[in-house]
Amino acid sequence: MRLNRTLQAPHSSLVSGARLVAAVAVLLAATACGSSDSGSSSATGLNPPDLKAQSKLGKTEGQVNLVAWAGYVEDGSNDPKVDWVGDFEKQTGCQVNSKVAASSDEMVKLMKTGQYDAVSASGDASLRLIASGDAAPVNTSLVPNYKDVFSGLKNGAWNSVDGKMYGIPHGRGANLLMYNTQKVTPAPTSWSAVFDDASKYKGHVTAYDSPIYIADAALYLKATKPELKIKDPYALDQKQFDAAVALLKKQSANVGEYWSDYLKEISAFKSGDSVVGTTWQVIANLAQDEGAKVKALVPKEGSTGWSDTWMISAKAKHPNCAYKWMDWIISPKVNAQVAEYFGEAPANSKACAETSDKSFCDTFHAADETYWKNIAFWNTPIEQCLDGRTDVKCVPYAKWVQAWTEIKG
Template sequence: METLVRLNRTVQAAAAVAALLAATACGSSDSGSSSSTGLNPPDLKAQSKLGKTEGEVNLIAWAGYVEDGSNDPEVDWVSDFEKQTGCQVNTKTAASSDEMVKLMKTGQYDAVSASGDASLRLIASGDAAPVNTDLVPNYKDVFSGLKQQAWNSVDGTAYGIPHGRGANLLMYNTEKVSPAPTSWSAVFDDASQYKGNVTAYDSPIYIADAALYLKATKPELKIEDPYALDQDQFDAAVDLLKQQNANVGEYWSDYLKEISAFKSGDSVVGTTWQVIANLAEGEGAKVKAIVPKEGSTGWSDTWMLSAKAEHPNCAYKWMDWIISPKVNAQVAEYFGEAPANSKACDETSDASFCDTFHATDESYWKNIAFWNTPIEQCLDGRTDVKCVPYAKWVQAWTEIKG
């Protein structure tokens, strides 16, 4: 079965969107509950019970998340949903988190498969509604490490249903990189050894990877959360990435290009996803991918309900369906990620799939700092300093790449 991954997660957030996030996070005329992170979303209420389904549902999703057989007749988990619920599925495939945020603001969509670099924006602006998890029976079987997390909830209120997760790994050519690296220093402090053959993920959120490395190697910076950086911490991460830039041969956002680069030898070390490492190795590249000793960043996607949803009952039905064991297993294998439902591993066609993607290993995920949206109110709880908001990350990324 062909594996699909997100085609391009390069996030190029518009300043207006980021400004809206900052303004909302600071508190506005909307009344909201006080948050330990400083986030102050509008006071929206979750749906209390399900009503009659509306006959259709409009979704925004990453490529490979909503398959109806049109791309591959063997890959279809939408048709049975439509038959069982009477909800016709209409899908808009998005290429970036920023596009998802913009589409959600139109009010024309009922739900979105948002990543952590978009979810807080949707919560803060009031575009995402709280979700009543009691109306999603399969939620009870979601791995505990995905519930009530900083990117999908605020002070105990859930704003979505976890879909799956993955880590950003260090991949290296086993014939050209020796000794085998155990640290992100291979792409930062020691990157000059592989000048021109280092690769990095092309996104402002990659600044967090540098911050994660500095958290371990520069304790004097006192970095606690790679998505909560005050100006000094942020400047240190940006400086490190500017130094790295001299050694980078290519920034990647298309997984096929990264596979090709490792096969040809144009890239010998850099960040990757497990599914890319599997595909590259399957195509003959001499590669290995690891979580370095400092840990890694990662992504966890969440199905979020629009506050303006015209078809909320069908949307709830969809959220329960997509994390049901069999369907969640199908999506995870097709896309290449760890499933969210703990029972999905019994349904995968590949008996070793969940082992490969560490689906049930919660100790593995404790070393992963999942993407989150930087805001002025420091996500690590500090109140004596302002953190650098996402709009500044976007500006800095342009400077880093020159």
């Protein structure tokens, strides 16, 4: 679940707070998903209903109903200076009605009602919507700005099946390793700083408070324990899962705080209560702005991360307005506004020329596809292994939730 909070800051505003995925308590066992690697071709074994994408745009219907993360559909009511809905309504005649969802699970439930035309789904929701037939394929030729979307966001394992796009990419972000430059020396280059070497900083290690953090341990083990043969940190058989849980239980003895509130993490790094742990780029920026002596990086093993996609409902009552919205939200100027306000890399390559902070895209690695190849975007673990294995069952997310409670003690 993402906790809704508002943050005003020089670099950006983080509106959706912690991107916790723990709300997915009951998984659809029939849903099969793809590799979590950025830009991979399609979802392994996923056989969604044979739905057709819209062939052409018709007359707009006068309104569009959206489900979105907080900060994605701003009309000036939260901040008079933040409004990209007003101009959309003027230019298209489509009145925007939006519902803020607190979790991916809520998004899936809302989309199943048929009352909403489009949703800003994360990877743990998008494939469920595809598998259940609640999301329709998207005709990208009807979205002119799609041509300028970064290649690494197209045909992802979380938003496409067999080369067929089921949405329009919105933005992306990575989970980073942050450290106090005065207290953590030499500068870390590996996640070992929070795992195998965590005892050096006992009581001052911080970790992300979510069952999905088990994937971070799995990512580290993928690199350091090749005998486990982990291919995908979201596709863990029982042995692999047990190893990740064991690593996290060992780490727990050194963790001073599990964070889900970015303000608390910033405060902890400023005070010295935390000296090393996971973070997001926007939090690192804000911590530096407030005087904390910190740096953040993607360690040599890579990192986990997220990518959000605008998807259209298979039952959309206002599909033409929905298509207009999808094109609008990734248009260069608007996509730049959203990215800066939310604190993430924009999807449109031309958005970087429109940001108010001209170094924003460099800071968030927006155009660096080599950087994103090292990010394993969030996915929902299910029994049918996401890495394509058929000789074993993988541990489903419900078991991740149970294990997380044990890990934290």
